[in-house]
Amino acid sequence: MxxxxxxxxxxxxxxxxxxxxxxxxxxxxxxxxxxxxxxxxxxxxxxxxxxxxxxxxxxxxxxxxxxxxxxxxxxxxxxxxxxxxxxxxxxxxxxxxxxxxxxxxxxxxxxxxxxxxxxxxxxxxxxxxxxxxxxxxxxxxxxxRLGAAPVLAQARGVARTRFLDDPWRSRLEAQRGAFVDVGSTLCAGHDYLRLLTGAVDFLLYWRTLPWDHAPGALLVAEAGGISRRPDGRAFICDRASRGFFRLSTRPCGGACARPCCPT
CATH class of the missing domain: 3.30.540.10 (Fructose-1,6-Bisphosphatase, subunit A, domain 1)
Incomplete structure (x- = not known):
């Protein structure tokens, strides 16, 4: 099927x-x-x-x-x-x-x-x-199969801030100089393709509409990466479809100060 x-x-x-x-x-x-x-x-x-x-x-x-x-x-x-x-x-x-x-x-x-x-x-x-x-x-x-992500200073990815609310926006902006934001293609599908082929190391979104992110969340997870909310919850579709969502190429335990983990 x-x-x-x-x-x-x-x-x-x-x-x-x-x-x-x-x-x-x-x-x-x-x-x-x-x-x-x-x-x-x-x-x-x-x-x-x-x-x-x-x-x-x-x-x-x-x-x-x-x-x-x-x-x-x-x-x-x-x-x-x-x-x-x-x-x-x-x-x-x-x-x-x-x-x-x-x-x-x-x-x-x-x-x-x-x-x-x-x-x-x-x-x-x-x-x-x-x-x-x-x-x-x-x-x-x-x-x-995704490999290990690089250290923060070498990490390249997409950090979308358009829909971010504080305090998340302020926390992300405070770390922006510590990683390379290559910018979005303005197409989530192509952003996921870049992540899964190794062109970027992480993606970060706030507005997580089901049709935009349910496919990519599973694709990343099944390739050995992570896709989750900042409190560690796995991605799940709900009516609200909002909440800080991060993806990267290896689990980090939530305390690594990587760009996908603004603390």
Whole structure:
């Protein structure tokens, strides 16, 4: 089943996203909110993915980003017994609309809010990340195992501060000179791809919407990394989907003053 869902994701990207890349008309791009874009490609891809998942897994629940924007009550379903699929049909919409290549499709299967399978697909690079709980993480069929992270002074990563609240923002800014923030691609899927291929050592986010981070959390964990809240809780999807979330490439015990652990 994991391969059939991967095939569905690839087919969706090839049918709905790639042909529209750098080919959108002005009226095919809208704002859901200030700076929050949606395109005809997002909607078409979500429709295809939702129908495909319902056909592959009869009786499942699908919570898509665009559907949840129209009906916020759908978020109440992410913690259900399952199976529940959370879908980001076009992660990095602003990049896509601007003609930048950093966009992805992301899907995760949840059981009571916990990711049990995950897929991230880069359509232009044709890179498929996938994982099952207890089964490891794979990139285009090759298993990925994360190594030990470097010391703080050599750590490179992404520290998103846009949605950070104090005291976390102040604590992070106080440490900013101690590590290298390479900046986000503005696409969580590509940020996770960079982490899992060793281009960066950590990712740090505050707003952890299920479709943005459930896939990456499982992919990182199954590759031997960590993904958790600052109090040590494992990542779990809930309706609020907020809370300081950090990922890195080895467990640290929570007291190491690394950039993913602002103390």
């Amino acid at each position: 994991i391969e059939k869902i991967a095939d569905l994701i690839i087919d969706t990207a090839m049918q709905e996203l790639v042909p529209r890349f750098r080919a959108l008309a002005a009226h095919e791009i809208e704002e859901k909110g200030p700076g929050d874009l949606v395109t005809v490609a997002d909607r078409a891809a979500e429709t295809r993915l939702t129908a495909g998942l319902l056909a592959l897994v009869p009786g499942c629940t699908v919570v898509g980003e665009e559907a949840a924007h129209g009906d916020s009550a759908l978020l109440d379903k992410v913690g259900a017994a399952g199976p529940v699929f959370v879908v980001d049909p076009l992660d990095g919409t602003a990049n896509f609309a601007a003609g930048r290549p950093e966009f992805a499709v992301m899907v995760a299967r949840l059981e009571r809010g916990r990711p049990t399978a995950a897929w991230i697909y880069d359509p232009l690079g044709k890179q498929m990340l996938q994982a099952q709980a207890g089964g490891g993480t794979f990139l285009n069929g090759e298993r990925i």
